[in-house]
Amino acid sequence: MSLRHLTIAAIAGAIVSTTALVAPASAQTQEGIYVPLLTYRTGAFAGSGIPIADGMHDYLTMLNERDGGIGGVPIVIEECETGYDTKRGVECYESVRAKNPVVVNPYSTGITLQLIPRAAVDRIPVLSMAYGLSASADGETFPWVFNPPVTYWDGASVFVKHIAEREGGFESLAGKTVGLLHLDAPYGREPIPVLEALAEEHGFELKLYPVAAQDMQNQGSVWLNIRRDRPDYIYLQGWGAMNPTAVREAIRTGFPIENMIGVWWAGGDEDARAGGADAAGYKALSFNGAGTDFPFIQDVITHVHDKGLSQFPRERIGDMLYNRGMYNSMLIAEAIRTAQEITGKSVVTGEDVRRGLENLNVTEERLAEMGMTGFAAPLDVTCENHSGNHDVFVAEWDGEKWTVGQDWTEPMTERVRPLILQAAQDYAAANPGWPARTETCDN
Amino acid sequence: MIYRESGQYKTSYEADRAVFPLRQDRIGIAVIIAAAYAAGVFGSDFLLQAVLIPFLIFSLAAIGLNILVGYAGLLSLGTGAFMGVGAYACYKLMTAFPEVNVVVWILMSGFFSAAVGVFFGLPSLRIKGFYLAVATLAAQFFLQWSFNRIPWLYNYNISGAIEAPLTTLFGVPITGATATAEARYLVVLTLVIGLTWLASNLVHGRIGRQWMAIRDMDIAAELIGIRPLHAKLMAFACSSYFVGVAGAMMVFLWYGGAEYNVFNIDQSFFILFMIIIGGLGSLIGSFMGAALIFMLPIGLGIVLPAITEPFGITVGAATIEHLRFMIVGALIIFFLIVEPHGLARLWQIGKQKLRVWPFPY
Numbered sequence: 077m078s079l080r081h082l083t084i085a086a087i088a089g090a091i092v093s094t095t096a097l098v099a100p101a102s103a104q105t106q107e108g109i110y111v112p113l114l115t116y117r118t119g120a121f122a123g124s125g126i127p128i129a130d131g132m133h134d135y136l137t138m139l140n141e142r143d144g145g146i147g148g149v150p151i152v153i154e155e156c157e158t159g160y161d162t163k164r165g166v167e168c169y170e171s172v173r174a175k176n177p178v179v180v181n182p183y184s185t186g187i188t189l190q191l192i193p194r195a196a197v198d199r200i201p202v203l204s205m206a207y208g209l210s211a212s213a214d215g216e217t218f219p220w221v222f223n224p225p226v227t228y229w230d231g232a233s234v235f236v237k238h239i240a241e242r243e244g245g246f247e248s249l250a251g252k253t254v255g256l257l258h259l260d261a262p263y264g265r266e267p268i269p270v271l272e273a274l275a276e277e278h279g280f281e282l283k284l285y286p287v288a289a290q291d292m293q294n295q296g297s298v299w300l301n302i303r304r305d306r307p308d309y310i311y312l313q314g315w316g317a318m319n320p321t322a323v324r325e326a327i328r329t330g331f332p333i334e335n336m337i338g339v340w341w342a343g344g345d346e347d348a349r350a351g352g353a354d355a356a357g358y359k360a361l362s363f364n365g366a367g368t369d370f371p372f373i374q375d376v377i378t379h380v381h382d383k384g385l386s387q388f389p390r391e392r393i394g395d396m397l398y399n400r401g402m403y404n405s406m407l408i409a410e411a412i413r414t415a416q417e418i419t420g421k422s423v424v425t426g427e428d429v430r431r432g433l434e435n436l437n438v439t440e441e442r443l444a445e446m447g448m449t450g451f452a453a454p455l456d457v458t459c460e461n462h463s464g465n466h467d468v469f470v471a472e473w474d475g476e477k478w479t480v481g482q483d484w485t486e487p488m489t490e491r492v493r494p495l496i497l498q499a500a501q502d503y504a505a506a507n508p509g510w511p512a513r514t515e516t517c518d519n
Numbered sequence: 520m521i522y523r524e525s526g527q528y529k530t531s532y533e534a535d536r537a538v539f540p541l542r543q544d545r546i547g548i549a550v551i552i553a554a555a556y557a558a559g560v561f562g563s564d565f566l567l568q569a570v571l572i573p574f575l576i577f578s579l580a581a582i583g584l585n586i587l588v589g590y591a592g593l594l595s596l597g598t599g600a601f602m603g604v605g606a607y608a609c610y611k612l613m614t615a616f617p618e619v620n621v622v623v624w625i626l627m628s629g630f631f632s633a634a635v636g637v638f639f640g641l642p643s644l645r646i647k648g649f650y651l652a653v654a655t656l657a658a659q660f661f662l663q664w665s666f667n668r669i670p671w672l673y674n675y676n677i678s679g680a681i682e683a684p685l686t687t688l689f690g691v692p693i694t695g696a697t698a699t700a701e702a703r704y705l706v707v708l709t710l711v712i713g714l715t716w717l718a719s720n721l722v723h724g725r726i727g728r729q730w731m732a733i734r735d736m737d738i739a740a741e742l743i744g745i746r747p748l749h750a751k752l753m754a755f756a757c758s759s760y761f762v763g764v765a766g767a768m769m770v771f772l773w774y775g776g777a778e779y780n781v782f783n784i785d786q787s788f789f790i791l792f793m794i795i796i797g798g799l800g801s802l803i804g805s806f807m808g809a810a811l812i813f814m815l816p817i818g819l820g821i822v823l824p825a826i827t828e829p830f831g832i833t834v835g836a837a838t839i840e841h842l843r844f845m846i847v848g849a850l851i852i853f854f855l856i857v858e859p860h861g862l863a864r865l866w867q868i869g870k871q872k873l874r875v876w877p878f879p880y
């Protein structure tokens with residue numbers, strides 16, 4: 077009989093301990109503003125994911141350490157590992173949703189697409205900084221989704237402006253060949269409509285070079301085609317291991333590297349470094365500065381790295397993607413601060429932060445206050461325009477580091493905006509029962 | 520002592536051939552089903568949405584693959600793609616005929632993946648084993664390419680994704696963003712129970728015995744009058760039906776939307792691991808394998824930080840992820856060494872021991 081008692085005791089013990097373990101984990105609520113970060117430090121995209129995850133984490137930690145949070149309320153930061161996998165991302169979202177997050181950063185276009193319909197229902201705003209669905213820049217259709225400072229379509233238009241400038245005007249583009257080397261996924265195909273429209277208008281030829289996700293590191297055949305077609309410029313819309321491979325292949329096949337321009341997600345330090353010294357001249361769009369020459373980065377070093385609160389290697393502080401992660405956290409922090417100002421509350425909710433994001437106005441003075449002069453361009457989000465079509469610049473790799481941008485370029489808003497509104501309408505039409513905007517506008 | 524058959528007399532052939540010959544088994548199944556429905560009412564959103572709904576959907580997909588690999592002995596690596604066929608077929612049907620109930624379309628979409636499965640199953644008449652696996656790999660890559668490259672399949676959506684529109688059942692929303700986890704869970708549970716019952720009848724009946732005969736020795740099966748063409752293609756059709764329905768449920772009752780790369784080769788391997796761990800040729804093994812492969816990492820993600828925190832060790836999200844990989848990997852190897860026939864065999868041994876306990880002689 078003792079065996080039976082033992083078994084019963086073991087089963088009872090297991091049940092009790094499991095409940096005891098599960099209960100605190102699911103009902104954990106600390107004082108403060110809860111900001112979950114969906115990050116990926118594992119998997120095929122970890123190379124790009126780690127600097128971003130650390131950048132987001134370290135900036136918010138700096139605010140906690142230096143200012144005691146935002147408006148005196150500490151930020152509760154929690155990371156959830158998605159591995160850039162949609163399934164895991166949705167699981168992460170479910171696990172953080174119960175703890176009243178004020179904003180969710182999916183950091184993957186796939187996960188963003190899943191969360192867009194959920195945002196309005198769960199009343200949690202989604203901040204997809206310069207990724208996700210371009211059409212979600214239309215605040216009328218997507219009141220809960222934000223993609224500042226620019227969309228992929230803005231980026232593609234800046235690329236065309238940039239090559240026109242180098243050729244000596246838009247009229248010189250006629251007869252040129254432009255290649256789009258892109259990941260064969262929704263993310264990679266995003267710039268196609270804008271580039272097609274501009275190609276027709278300015279008379280250049282657009283050639284598409286799709287790279288399937290499983291062939292990211294095996295681009296030999298694609299580059300054979302590129303060598304045959306001899307495009308004058310290449311726009312690179314890749315992510316993860318695809319970017320360093322593209323840079324390496326360009327050098328190997330003798331493509332003039334200064335004529336290859338990446339979107340901002342193809343502008344990581346590791347992406348360019350893969351090409352060695354020959355990669356000098358490779359360009360990428362960016363909306364944030366690289367390097368450590370900004371007062372707020374010194375604060376991050378003092379308050380986070382010196383105290384051993386960061387996992388990021390010290391010598392890589394100032395990497396383009398690390399800084400971009402900090403830029404993302406700056407947007408979160410400013411949205412929370414704006415929400416506190418509007419509502420007068422110190423502990424804000426997701427609904428308040430949605431209003432905060434909609435009234436986000438980061439002026440030149442505010443940038444100077446935060447120690448970010450020259451790091452980013454002023455930013456203004458409105459109820460209608462959740463992206464803002466802000467200025468970006470073309471950063472250049474000098475063989476060692478990215479140059480900090482000087483000449484910020486305005487996207488062709490007049491071309492991009494109608495496309496966004498049309499795409500948003502199409503999205504709502506394709507989803508019968510898409511809720512009409514009921515949220516009032518503050519500005 | 521509790522679990523024994525003494526005193527239960529089988530007085531008819533039907534009783535002797537029953538799937539659950541023991542009264543205790545029947546009671547157990549009834550209790551499990553009742554508990555599963557109760558979970559829909561009392562469970563938290565996280566439990567339903569992130570644990571139970573995916574578990575049931577993967578179980579159904581594993582049952583589908585088990586029909587092919589476990590019962591008919593035909594190795595397939597195209598499961599992910601066949602799930603995709605179900606999902607895209609359901610999406611096209613739903614958007615083309617929105618007035619028909621979504622549950623009907625989910626069940627119908629399986630027929631489309633069954634047709635595609637039969638087509639890609641044709642080589643199975645000539646080739647076997649690993650060579651057949653390579654042939655189904657072609658299905659995996661071709662179909663995934665189609666989901667990405669044929670815009671008609673996703674209604675020319677600019678983001679290339681398919682999304683679940685709002686639909687209702689008895690006035691309650693079950694797909695789309697406003698559908699509650701409870702409603703979706705109850706639909707998934709009912710469908711999975713119904714389809715498992717169907718699968719159970721299939722594998723215990725004439726068709727299932729044909730599959731097993733083909734699996735054990737196809738020449739002997741042919742000699743006793745089983746037509747390999749019919750049996751093998753039937754296995755592909757039935758398997759793909761279940762897998763396709765699971766795919767449609769995954770997109771419409773769990774994710775709410777999907778991109779083409781959800782149905783990649785990883786998904787195929789994921790489900791293949793489930794049936795290998797759970798037990799080839801066993802329905803309960805499909806459920807056990809899905810539970811181990813899918814729920815164990817989630818459980819570890821909750822339990823590991825809870826174990827280390829009292830000791831003042833805070834582990835990062837990425838470390839937990841690495842630990843999950845290592846522990847799950849180690850467990851898979853452990854189970855394969857200790858019990859190569861899967862969890863279902865362990866379960867069977869356990870039941871056998873329980874039958875004679877406490878007097879094993």
